[in-house]
Amino acid sequence: MYGFEALTFNIHGGYLEAIVRGHRAGLLTAADYNNLCQCETLEDIKMHLSATEYGPYLQNEPSPLHTTTIVEKCTLKLVDEYKHMLCQATEPLSTFLEYITYGHMIDNVVLIVTGTLHERDVQELLEKCHPLGMFDSIATLAVAQNMRELYRLVLVDTPLAPYFSECITSEDLDDMNIEIMRNTLYKAYLEDFYRFCQKLGGATAEIMSDLLAFEADRRAVNITINSIGTELTRDDRRKLYSSFGLLYPYGHEELAVSEDVDQVRAVMEKYPPYQSIFSKLSYGESQMLDKAFYEEEVKRLCLAFEQQFHYGVFFAYMRLREQEIRNLMWISECVAQNQKSRVHDSVVFIF
């Protein structure tokens, strides 16, 4: 019942909600980012991070540091926090928290399958997988030759199994098919997550449907832009769009027939929330689109913390932390490669 969650939410969720808000207070601030951007070496970055919550995770790292080590340790912190929250959570919050990791699971599956296709070592691929998206039988993904096998041998035991129903074909796995599989899975995942949040009701449904709709719309735009000039037909393209969000259904019809970036832009400018994103970009420019979307997403995620007694804060916190790790990775890469002038290109400030 909307508005009355306040009475009962805290029975199961109050403690964890307060914890996640405490974690949020540990996100790097604008001052931290300023300091990090001034760093000359990775050692400097480590020194600055040691004053933040990342300190304990980095303090025993021997020199010389690598970017991957920093990112790995920062991710480890996120994973530790996530596991702690998952241990404390009761239904339906634990299911909600598990839903958050399915996106990583899909990415990991695609990573392993693509890697195997290009004859990379499985062990090497496993190291690259996001730890939040790991499942027991992930290493055996490498043996699958087509999607039916992929499903039957491995994925039937994972939470992703229901999402596979739409894309079981006997076709061989190639780059194009894998990309379509990723997007079909993601579509099914987002729709399922959306339905789950609607079922929870109240403020959770309201806030999460907003955040997930944004995610779905962003994916629709990205699918459109990436498929321009490929052999993907209009109907196939339309099938990859999630069936909710602001663009559903009329925007999807228009996106499906868009032939270039400017047409996509014309479609998106009809939607006031996205107008501001596209007005920042000059015509014909699509590289900065990702950053513009990330900035908008971060803004929306921060707003989720303005309301109490809902699960959206957990989703928002995980997303913000991931964005922060992306920022750290970019800053460390720039520092490591002496490209400090480009440091601001891709960093999305959270506050």
Place this chain on the structure above:
Amino acid sequence: MSGSAAAVIATSTWARALLRISPYTFSAIGIAVAIGVSVLGAAWGIYITGSSLIGAAIKAPRITSKNLISVIFCEAVAIYGVIVAIILQTKLESVPAANIYEPESLRAGYAIFASGIIVGFANLVCGLCVGIIGSSCALSDAQNSTLFVKILVIEIFGSALGLFGVIVGIIMSAQATWPSKTG
């Protein structure tokens, strides 16, 4: 129809049944509701505040002693219930069996009953209100300590709501005068 006959003679059997409930039953239920529902409100408020408070205190331990005020505000709600229950039970007097269904006895019973209901439910919602604000207070204090005093003001206004119920309840219970034993 005049006097006691008007009160006792009722048209429907339900009204008759209600009239035959002893005023002492009404009084006892009123007193029970006053204390019981008040404590329910206080306990509810304390758990809403408390669960947020312990969670938030993990990352910001400085908030614990300050935010005990929120818990005390909820506790005060239970104390209102205790006070009113004590006041109400002092109103109980024994009357001769013949006078139990006198209009004055009935009035005293209803007054104590209504007074208990007023206090109980006013304190229930007051406890919820203070509890929810207290929970927000703990969370926002953990993020930004300047917010504590501002939210405390809101909490004080919330806890005043329970006091309104107590005042009206006490005035109401002043109506409870039992027929004198001689009469």
